Amino acid sequence: MSVAVNAPMAGKLLSVDVKVGDKVKKNDPVATLEAMKMEIKVFAPSDGTVASINAEADTNVDPTTVIVTLD
Amino acid sequence: MLDVITNQNFLYNVFGGFTHLTWQAIVMIIIGGILLYLGVAKDYEPLLLVPIGFGCILANLPLTELIHVPRELFVFHDGVREILSSTGLLPLQEGVRLVDQGILDVLYDAGIGNELFPCLLFIGIGAMTDFGPLLQNPRILLLGGAGQFGIFLTLMLALVLGYDKMEAICIAIIGACDGPTSIYITSKFNPSLLGPISVAAYSYMSLVPIIQPPIMRLCTTKKEREMSMSYDVLKPVTQTTKTLFPVVVTIITLLIAPVGAPLMGTLMLGNFLRESKVTGKLVKSAENEIASITTLFLGLTVGSTMNGDVFLTVKTLGILALGFIAICGDTAFGVFGAKIMNIFSRVKINPLIGAAGISAFPMAARVVHKVGCEANPQTYLLMHAMGVNTGGQIGSVLAASVMIAIITTLQIMQLIPM
Numbered sequence: 031m032s033v034a035v036n037a038p039m040a041g042k043l044l045s046v047d048v049k050v051g052d053k054v055k056k057n058d059p060v061a062t063l064e065a066m067k068m069e070i071k072v073f074a075p076s077d078g079t080v081a082s083i084n085a086e087a088d089t090n091v092d093p094t095t096v097i098v099t100l101d
Numbered sequence: 102m103l104d105v106i107t108n109q110n111f112l113y114n115v116f117g118g119f120t121h122l123t124w125q126a127i128v129m130i131i132i133g134g135i136l137l138y139l140g141v142a143k144d145y146e147p148l149l150l151v152p153i154g155f156g157c158i159l160a161n162l163p164l165t166e167l168i169h170v171p172r173e174l175f176v177f178h179d180g181v182r183e184i185l186s187s188t189g190l191l192p193l194q195e196g197v198r199l200v201d202q203g204i205l206d207v208l209y210d211a212g213i214g215n216e217l218f219p220c221l222l223f224i225g226i227g228a229m230t231d232f233g234p235l236l237q238n239p240r241i242l243l244l245g246g247a248g249q250f251g252i253f254l255t256l257m258l259a260l261v262l263g264y265d266k267m268e269a270i271c272i273a274i275i276g277a278c279d280g281p282t283s284i285y286i287t288s289k290f291n292p293s294l295l296g297p298i299s300v301a302a303y304s305y306m307s308l309v310p311i312i313q314p315p316i317m318r319l320c321t322t323k324k325e326r327e328m329s330m331s332y333d334v335l336k337p338v339t340q341t342t343k344t345l346f347p348v349v350v351t352i353i354t355l356l357i358a359p360v361g362a363p364l365m366g367t368l369m370l371g372n373f374l375r376e377s378k379v380t381g382k383l384v385k386s387a388e389n390e391i392a393s394i395t396t397l398f399l400g401l402t403v404g405s406t407m408n409g410d411v412f413l414t415v416k417t418l419g420i421l422a423l424g425f426i427a428i429c430g431d432t433a434f435g436v437f438g439a440k441i442m443n444i445f446s447r448v449k450i451n452p453l454i455g456a457a458g459i460s461a462f463p464m465a466a467r468v469v470h471k472v473g474c475e476a477n478p479q480t481y482l483l484m485h486a487m488g489v490n491t492g493g494q495i496g497s498v499l500a501a502s503v504m505i506a507i508i509t510t511l512q513i514m515q516l517i518p519m
Contacts, residue, residue: 038481039332057478065483068467073478093332 033076033100034084037091041065045087048098052080061085061097072097121163125409132412133157133404136300139307146307148393149280149400153300156404160205168205169198170408171293172214177202205405208398213288213295213406218399219281220367225392226281226494227371228384230462232346234488235495237335240442241454241485245492247438248458249500251276251430255423262419267291270504272420275302276427277497278309279460284403285364286501290508296407297417301424309461312425313432313468317456320436326476328451330485340376347373354499360509361502368498432456435489450485457486460497466490 037043041063048060059071060080078100085097136154140147160168169175176182176199183199202210212218235242252273259269271287271294283302287295305312318326347369354365371387374380439455453473457465466486473482 039484066463066466066487068463068470068483070470070481070483071474071478075479 031101032081033078034096035060035072035075035098035100036093037063037085037095037097038070038072038093039063039065040092041070041090043085043087043089043091043095043097044069046083046085046097048080048083050080050083054078054080054100063091074100076100117164118162123163123409125413126161126163128413129161129407129409130158132407133161136404139304146303148396149303150307152397152400153303153404153407156205156401157296157407158404159401160405160407161409165203166200167203168209168402168405169200169203170406171411172209173293174198175200177206205402208402209406212395212398213284213402214292216285216288216363218395218402219285219288220363221391221395222281222399223364223367223498224371224374225387225395226462227347227368227373228375228387229392230368230372230375230491230494231487232372232491233338233343234335234484235491236338236342236346238485238488240446241450241488242492242495243442244435244438244455244458244489245494245496246458247455248431248435248489248493249277249496250434250438251427251432252497252500254430254434255427258426259423262423264416264419267508268294268416270508271298272423273427274298274501274504275305275420275424276431277460277500278302278306278428278431278465279494279497280306281399282364282460282497282501284399286504289505292406293411294416294420295403296412297420298424299403300407301421305424305428306461306464309428309459309464310468310471312428313456313465314472316429316432317436317453317469317472320433321452323476325440325452326473327480328449329477329480330451330454330482332481332484335484340378344373344376344378347376350495354502358499358502358506360505361498364498365502368494428459431459435459435493451480451482454482454486454489457489458493458496459490460494462490462494463487465493 044062044064046061054074056076057073060074061072063070063072081099081101083098085091085095133154136150139145140150174197176197178201255276256269256273259272267290271291274283274286275298280302284299287298351366351369355362374384435455435458436452439450439452443449453469457469459465469486470483473480
């Protein structure tokens with residue numbers, strides 16, 4: 031079952047910190063956002079393997095944006 | 102040649118600085134040095150602590166005559182009081198000295214004595230603040246109010262400890278965790294406490310990331326801290342609402358507390374400039390040039406009021422201790438306010454966001470986000486906390502305005518001295 035990791039809040043996506051095929055555990059950081067001049071880590075909601083990266087760095091994101099998908 | 106050296110004026114001019122150096126001045130110069138160290142090496146609010154520290158050193162070097170503190174003991178040449186005294190209308194009190202104005206006296210009269218500098222700063226703060234998160238979830242404005250209870254707790258404590266009414270009010274307002282508001286209230290009601298109160302306010306503001314987390318953990322269970330909050334419940338706010346908000350708040354709050362006009366009026370003016378989207382140049386100036394220049398002059402002047410005779414007293418130590426209690430109290434009341442809100446509300450909130458109900462913006466919101474994230478990485482509280490934080494900003498200005506209104510009324514009724 032694939033799990034979509036959405037941006038937790040509106041902000042700018044600074045970087046995606048994983049690659050397709052990377053294995054991640056629950057609460058591992060997968061991306062970095064900037065909101066209100068603060069860097070915020072986005073953590074994996076569950077264990078899995080990164081299936082796809084769906085957002086680009088330096089773009090504005092909001093809670094409807096999927097950043098990565100886990101398998 | 103020998104004549105020149107033995108002449109007393111020569112000695113006075115060359116060595117006067119050393120012979121007039123008192124132990125109080127030395128201690129104050131060291132304190133100024135510590136403030137500079139905190140600002141430069143530790144990066145604690147450098148924009149404020151550096152000018153305050155330097156001002157403190159300047160003012161405590163003897164014979165510089167840059168500023169005259171305490172101000173009630175001096176009358177300036179060409180001042181209105183001098184003219185009145187020469188015509189015999191106003192007899193000068195015993196012990197009052199007639200002096201020339203120093204450059205810092207000029208700055209003091211231009212912006213601290215009449216409360217202009219804090220108000221100019223408020224235009225900048227208004228221009229920097231996005232009330233969007235607050236408007237998305239207006240009920241959290243109440244938490245901005247709960248966070249102000251520390252002010253009233255400290256007011257009671259200060260009165261119990263024997264500070265007089267005016268002093269107690271100025272000390273309590275440190276709890277708003279808002280430098281300009283503290284300076285505004287103190288210069289209005291008790292200018293002699295300006296040094297200690299502004300130093301306490303700004304120091305504690307910079308220490309928010311150290312002071313708040315232990316209290317937040319103490320007031321909540323791990324389960325409460327772990328609670329995540331969805332962003333789905335927040336409806337987007339239209340630009341029209343954001344634009345109308347500062348105008349409506351100005352009218353309503355000033356009808357309630359007209360004497361708060363300088364604070365609330367300038368804060369909301371700045372925000373209206375931002376949200377109207379047509380005064381980009383003015384917003385930039387308010388955020389940058391005006392705010393920077395005012396911060397420099399404000400810090401320098403406030404620092405220079407830290408005269409050893411006034412500052413090095415038991416009273417100052419008491420003010421620092423009470424200011425600390427005020428900020429701890431705000432944090433705890435904010436968290437418990439959120440818990441109480443959860444009892445009555447269907448949509449539960451993470452009680453940690455209550456701790457952002459102070460005016461230290463956006464620091465308090467960031468601290469809430471970090472503490473929440475430590476307990477559960479899936480808890481992203483930043484934007485919710487930002488809403489409470491802006492609520493706290495309005496709350497502290499409103500609390501100050503209400504306080505001014507009550508004191509002015511009591512003064513008119515002659516229940517407390519003018």
